[in-house]
Amino acid sequence: GENVEQHPSTLSVQEGDSAVIKCTYSDSASNYFPWYKQELGKRPQLIIDIRSNVGEKKDQRIAVTLNKTAKHFSLHITETQPEDSAVYFCAAHFYNQGGKLIFGQGTELSVKP
């Protein structure tokens, strides 16, 4: 079935360290993989995305890598700051019935000063 698995569910790091969140997906036809950040009580905000024609994409301290063969992708945050503390969701686009985004379960990232 259509599924996205995300790990870990919680992640605590010291300010300045790196954080890595990993996701796997079930449909090899998926070709769009966004990452969203959600602060408490607010809507998710897109922070970075990647399409299947590239293996890596960077935006300042954030990067995403994609391994289509293994059907997994990862979010990397370097030089973490307290304001990076939030819940992060990965998602994959599934094309069955016209296309839809299915989300992972989320990772609660805590950056300690």
Add this chain to the structure above:
Amino acid sequence: DGGITQSPKYLFRKEGQNVTLSCEQNLNHDAMYWYRQDPGQGLRLIYYSQIVNDFQKGDIAEGYSVSREKKESFPLTVTSAQKNPTAFYLCASSTVYTGELFFGEGSRLTVL
């Protein structure tokens, strides 16, 4: 000012009552979605629509209904058949081609 507007932001309902959550977008997006989020949980897809007058069930459609009479509007009705409706509901839209979702601010429903 383009975007997605959800209303109401907060809603209280008695058990056994139906309630309708509004979602309007002026982004000219073809696709619209409803997700449910429970505390500490991910986003689960309730219904989605790629075109006017057509919609598909997501993973947790039981107890919910939708309509798509206009491109700009995708209201969600939480019926009395939904046994545990207390949650945060998020509406989103996207172009069919890019897949990037734009979210509304959400509606928090509490059943008393």
